[in-house]
Amino acid sequence: MRRVIGYVFLLVGAFALAAAAVAGFWGRDAAATVPLNVDTKTVLEGTASGALAKSDTPVAVKYTRTTQAAPDDSTDEVVVFVETACIMIQEGETPTCARAEDDERVVTASERAYAMDRKTSEVVKDQVKYVGEERAVEGMTGLAGKFPFDTQRHDYNYWDDTLGTTVIATYVDDVEVEGVKTYQFEVSASSDDEILSKGEDGEADTDDDVRGSYEATQTIYVEPTTGSYIDQTATQKMVTSSGMVLIDAEMSYDDKTVSTNAEDAEANISKLTLIGTWIPVGGLVAGLLFLLVGLWLVLSGRKPNGGSHAAADDRTLVDA
CATH class of the missing domain: 1.20.1270 (Substrate Binding Domain Of Dnak; Chain:A; Domain 2)
Known part of the structure; x- marks a missing residue:
């Protein structure tokens, strides 16, 4: 016996x-993969002024962005994301978003779709293959929605929608946010002659394009193990060639978004640690x-x- x-x-x-x-x-590498069931909401609060904000002085605004994965369009290697974003002037019971023609409190409203490598978090080259010709952004590259797993203390290429090219996300320092260790990155983008609006025809480089100067900054606090954002502050200023300020905004994640991001990051770190360290x-x-x-x-x-x-x-x- x-x-x-x-x-x-x-x-x-x-x-x-x-x-x-x-x-x-194999387990740690398999776990460090962007899931296909992402459905998140990010909220930034701050102020904005200019023609789009319908005010020469700063007014309270809220920026809401929803990010959803499209599993039917995704593969084992690539995940497709659909993002909708809206900036609303905060007056009374303001909805999360609305159509500009229906609500004067709309500052901006946009939607974009992009395909990202589930391992590296970089957008893939053949966007048309995954999101279709109508929604694909030509020449899109770099990072768009998150940083890579095991983010390092060095600079990254970061996509800027307005410029239509990548800019540099510069590593600055290690910073603790809500008890979570993060890497602080600074992103700056600017142009003295940029297409600020494609005009009524929706086509770039045509006579009705609105051109002018563009300046934007972001401070992003990234949890390095997962590459997820914990906190973020951003500024954006657009001034037409005629001198009219379209928008001058300054916003940052609200407390709930920061808290939720920190909790999610800690849970995901625990999963990766379990699979990558404790089980082996x-x-x-x-x-x-x-x-x-x-x-x-x-x-x-x-x-x-x-x-x-x-x-x-x-x-x-x-x-x-």
Whole structure:
């Protein structure tokens, strides 16, 4: 019976070592993948002035962005995101968003779709393949929605929708936000002659384009293990070539968004740590213990060499 239990321990030990090896060499990498069920809402609060804000002086505004994955358009390697964003002047019971023709409190409203590599978090080159020709942004590259898993302390290429090109997200410092370790990145984008609006025809580089200067800054606090945003502040200013201020805004994540981001990041870090560290280490230790105990039980359960046959032979000699 002892030998049977020993063989069971050996089998369990071998299984534990195999599980540790799989988790160590494959599990962590598999877990560090952008999921296909993303459905988040981000809220920034602040002030804005200018023609779009219908005020020469700063008024209270709220920027709401929803980000949803489109699993039917995604693959094992690429995830498609659809983002809708809206800036609303805060007057009375203001809706999250509305159509500009229906509500004068709308400052801006937009929608974009893009395809991102689920491992590197960089947008893929062939956007048309995943989001269609009508929604694809030509030449889109760099980071758009999040930073990569295991974000490093160096600069990254960061996509700017208005400029239609990448700018540099510069690493600044390590900063703790809501008890979560983050990397602070600074992003600056500017142009003295940029298309601020494509005009009524919706086509760029035509006679009815509105051109002018564009300045934007972002301070992004990134949790490095997951690459997710914890906090963010942003400014944006657009002035037409005729000198009219279209928008001059300054906003930052509201407290609820920061708190939710911190909680989600901590939960995801725990999952990655479990799969990438505790299961491999625990499986290795448990596997070795089971193997040692199983080996001892098997060896100790064996009878001495010639034990049963020797006893029978001895009895025969005595009887004779």
